Amino acid sequence: MSEPLLEVEDLRVSFRSRRGTAVAVDGLSFSLAPGEVLGVVGESGSGKSVSMMSMLGLIRDPNCTVEGSARFRGSDLVGMADKDLRVLRGRDIAMIFQDPMTSLTPVYTVGWHIAEQIRVHQSMSKARARARAVELLAEVGIPDPARRIDDYPHQFSGGMRQRAVIAMGLANNPSLLIADEPTTALDVTTQAQVLDLLRRLRRDHGSSIILITHDMGVVSQLADRVLVMYAGRAAEEGPRQEVFHHPRHPYTWGLLGSVPRARAPRVRRLPAIPGSPASALAVPSGCAFAPRCRFAHDQCAERPPLAGADHLDACWLPRDRRHELRHSLDEVATAAGDPGQQSIIVPATEEFE
Amino acid sequence: MVRFALARFGAAVFVLVSISVLVFLIFFATPGVDPAARIAGRNADQATLAQVQAEFGLDQPLPVRYALMMKHLFVDRDLTSFVNRGVLVIPQIVHAVPVTLSLVLGAAVLWMVVGVAMGTLAAAWRGRAADPLIVLVGVVGVSIPVYWLGEVVNLVTQSRLHDSVFSWVPPLGYVPLTQNPAQWALRLLFPWLTLAVLYAGIYARVLRSEMMGALDEDYVRTARAKGVSERRILIKHALRCSLIPIVSLFGLDFGALVGGSALLTEVVFGLPGVGRLTYTALQNLDLPVILGTVLYAAFFVVLSNALVDLVYAALDPRVRHV
Numbered sequence: 001m002s003e004p005l006l007e008v009e010d011l012r013v014s015f016r017s018r019r020g021t022a023v024a025v026d027g028l029s030f031s032l033a034p035g036e037v038l039g040v041v042g043e044s045g046s047g048k049s050v051s052m053m054s055m056l057g058l059i060r061d062p063n064c065t066v067e068g069s070a071r072f073r074g075s076d077l078v079g080m081a082d083k084d085l086r087v088l089r090g091r092d093i094a095m096i097f098q099d100p101m102t103s104l105t106p107v108y109t110v111g112w113h114i115a116e117q118i119r120v121h122q123s124m125s126k127a128r129a130r131a132r133a134v135e136l137l138a139e140v141g142i143p144d145p146a147r148r149i150d151d152y153p154h155q156f157s158g159g160m161r162q163r164a165v166i167a168m169g170l171a172n173n174p175s176l177l178i179a180d181e182p183t184t185a186l187d188v189t190t191q192a193q194v195l196d197l198l199r200r201l202r203r204d205h206g207s208s209i210i211l212i213t214h215d216m217g218v219v220s221q222l223a224d225r226v227l228v229m230y231a232g233r234a235a236e237e238g239p240r241q242e243v244f245h246h247p248r249h250p251y252t253w254g255l256l257g258s259v260p261r262a263r264a265p266r267v268r269r270l271p272a273i274p275g276s277p278a279s280a281l282a283v284p285s286g287c288a289f290a291p292r293c294r295f296a297h298d299q300c301a302e303r304p305p306l307a308g309a310d311h312l313d314a315c316w317l318p319r320d321r322r323h324e325l326r327h328s329l330d331e332v333a334t335a336a337g338d339p340g341q342q343s344i345i346v347p348a349t350e351e352f353e
Numbered sequence: 354m355v356r357f358a359l360a361r362f363g364a365a366v367f368v369l370v371s372i373s374v375l376v377f378l379i380f381f382a383t384p385g386v387d388p389a390a391r392i393a394g395r396n397a398d399q400a401t402l403a404q405v406q407a408e409f410g411l412d413q414p415l416p417v418r419y420a421l422m423m424k425h426l427f428v429d430r431d432l433t434s435f436v437n438r439g440v441l442v443i444p445q446i447v448h449a450v451p452v453t454l455s456l457v458l459g460a461a462v463l464w465m466v467v468g469v470a471m472g473t474l475a476a477a478w479r480g481r482a483a484d485p486l487i488v489l490v491g492v493v494g495v496s497i498p499v500y501w502l503g504e505v506v507n508l509v510t511q512s513r514l515h516d517s518v519f520s521w522v523p524p525l526g527y528v529p530l531t532q533n534p535a536q537w538a539l540r541l542l543f544p545w546l547t548l549a550v551l552y553a554g555i556y557a558r559v560l561r562s563e564m565m566g567a568l569d570e571d572y573v574r575t576a577r578a579k580g581v582s583e584r585r586i587l588i589k590h591a592l593r594c595s596l597i598p599i600v601s602l603f604g605l606d607f608g609a610l611v612g613g614s615a616l617l618t619e620v621v622f623g624l625p626g627v628g629r630l631t632y633t634a635l636q637n638l639d640l641p642v643i644l645g646t647v648l649y650a651a652f653f654v655v656l657s658n659a660l661v662d663l664v665y666a667a668l669d670p671r672v673r674h675v
Contacts, residue, residue: 058577062480082583090580097578102571105590107597107669117579152670168579 004031005176005208011068011078013047013054013232015061015280022280024050026232026288027068029306034175037202037209039223039240041216041255043277047232048212052178054078056095057085072176091121094169098181100161104153110137110164111149117171136167140197159190166197170205177201178210183218195221216259220244228252231278231288238311246323248313251289253326271329287316295325357666357673365659372651377419380644381409392640394436401435408433426645436639445630446645452527453626455537456544456618457610463549464556465603469596471553472560476568477587487557494554503547503621510543525623544622548615552606556599563595570594597669604661611657612650 013025025047032038040048053059055070055077070077072093077085089095097103104113114133118124124132130149137145140163153161162182169177179198183191199222202209211222219226219240226243228236228251236249247253254273275292284290290300299316306314317325381388389405390397397405406412410421425432430443475487510519522543528536567573568591576586616628627646634642666672 056578058574086580086582088580089578095578097571097575099571103575105572105576105594106671107593109670116576116581120580120582154671165575168575 003034005034005036006032006070006072006210008051008055008070009068011051011055011066011070013050013059013064013066016063016065017281020281023283024232024280025054026283028229028232028234030227030234030237032176032208032210034208035202035206037211037222037224039219039226040210040212040229041214041219041226042229042235043214045277045280046229047280048214048229049180051229051232052095052180052210052212056089056093056178057082058089058095087121090117090169090174091172092174093176093178094172094174095178095180096162096165096169096182099185100158100165101185103165104161106153109150109152110156113153113164114149114168114171117168121172132171133167136171137164139170140164140167141193142167157190159186159193162186162190162194163197166194166201170201173205174207176208176210178212180212181214182211183215184213191218198222216255228255231283232280233288234306234312234314235289236311236313236315237306238308238313242311246311247326248308248311248319248322249289249315250293250295250317250325252313253329254292257329287314294329354666354673358663361659361662365655368655369652372655373423373648374419376644376647376651377422380640381411381418381422382415391638392435394638394640397435405435426648432641432645434639434641436637442641442645445642446627446649449625449627449630450649451529452624453611453613453615453619453628455527455530455541456548456624456626457607457615459538459541459545460548460552460610460615461603461607463545464552467549467553468556469560469592469599471557472564472595473587473592475557475561476564476591479565479568488561491554491557491561494550495558496554497550499547499551500617500621502550503544503618506543506547507621527624527626541624544618544624547622548610548618556602559602560595560599563598564591567591567595593668597665600664600668601661604657604664608654608657611653613646 008031009029011025011028012023015022015024028047028051030038040052042048050059054064054066055072057077057080059066066078068078072088077088104110108116111130111133114136115126115129118129118132119126134145134149137149142148142160142163148156148160153164156164162185166179166182177198182198183194186194195218198209198211201207209222211219213219223240226236226238226240227234228243228249230251235251236243236247243252244256247256251273254271257271258273260270273292274294278284278288278291286301286303287293287296290296293300295317297316302316304314304316306312380391388409389402389411392409393401393405408425410418413421426443430441432442434440434442434445471487471491475484478484478487507525510522511525515522521539523536523540526540528540530537564587568587570591573586573590576590581590611627613628613631615626616632618624619626619629620632627649631643631646631650633639634646662672
């Protein structure tokens, strides 16, 4: 295996607050090979975005502490001076955000935004930066880019704006693109287009992509590897096929179980994971998922390590009985008919495979 | 943009005509009030009343009277004050306008520069000791009444310390810019400062809170993710967007001040501006002068609002295509 592009080890992000210390990311480790697409999934508040933003120094809250290490091409991003981090941001690592409606400064044209991105990192004349911006807009599939470049963000539709934001991210050919819920705010057709664009980007530029989402469908279409996060920790990590077809962690079972399947027996109501996500202020000392887990037992009071070779999971359940246990969950869902007594927390899956 | 400008000025002209009609009606068609007696002033004799009757066509129908009035104001410009016998109204206003404009323009430059600088710095330094300090200075500025501050400034610069530190301060009053630019600026220096203190405080506070909001916006996060420097984020992104509400505030304040709201400052510093002209006219119930200054004030408020809308459109592309 080649040298990883990004290697995160024991990343810990905590916020001091009046009600105590909130641990948003708790000992997260993963690595990303060049050209690889990593899908990071989990419920809202599971620490997906925070972990990525903290690495890039995008969390400005003075009460925030980031510990651990995140080596990008060998140099540690955690603790790097903002001056040096700024050089990497937008040049080597680009990050795009969830809501394309608000992520562009409303008073400047789309072309201005892209040109700014280019000229912050390269010395290039305005005219050349503009020409490059037209190219980029064409690349992300904006029709008539030479004219649309002078449009303001409010003249673009949501999907076009997200594409413009992606064009901005691509401006300096970053080796890593972090996409934080890039499709969440878009309608399904536009989502498909944006995913297509990301796929093409990886093919043509060989960029690695970290795709943060709570949408299992998006992950299944794009990711090589999947990292499932719960309460700031990795619950399961492995190749996409493995995680989707042989999920090992009960939380992943819950996530996958809550996605409706076209060819499966019809259920009266989609199964949901009972309970609500762990509060970052009071993460259980043992397995964070134990309070919501149907299979919790005494050993879960102790924190399970993330164990395994290529497909890792953090759970105490015996490996050989997992398949059987998961199956018993499905039966409960199809048979019970009224899972109403379970409190309803559906991992927000707004769209499906 | 040109079409927007034309449309905006068309609307402004319409508003001005409406205001002139409205003002005319208030002065000449208020039921139960004899306009002739009002215009002629207190204790006018029969001859004066008859003269007023004839001059303003008070025996004729309203539209004719309105036309006559406008003719007196804008065509012949011979509207006469009856209280101060025979003094023409228009030249009085024409003389007062440069004084008020000098005062308000100078103060506006000061308060915009100081207010924007204070607001931006406070936002940039949020969470540090300087931020609440700047806010405090702003609150003090807002809280001090202009007339009190003006009197104190006068007391210090004209009397108590006039023999030592402030011996360079000229006496109160106004010297036209064309006559002696140095004296013009020197005499207006303290009025400018006094007037600017209040507005600088208000603008600093408004801008600070606008910028705080802007700095939490997603587009600032995007800019940071792009690798843009903090200073550029502050000025090119946050300040640029926060200036939009400041401009509309400025338009309202500027128009109102030029229209006569600088009255207190003018009176305290002995500046013969429009505010003071209105003030004296009100004291003497000098109706033609009041009529003139009200129309003049309306003109400036409407004009400055129209200008603000144009600047607004230049600043905010979302407004242009309405």
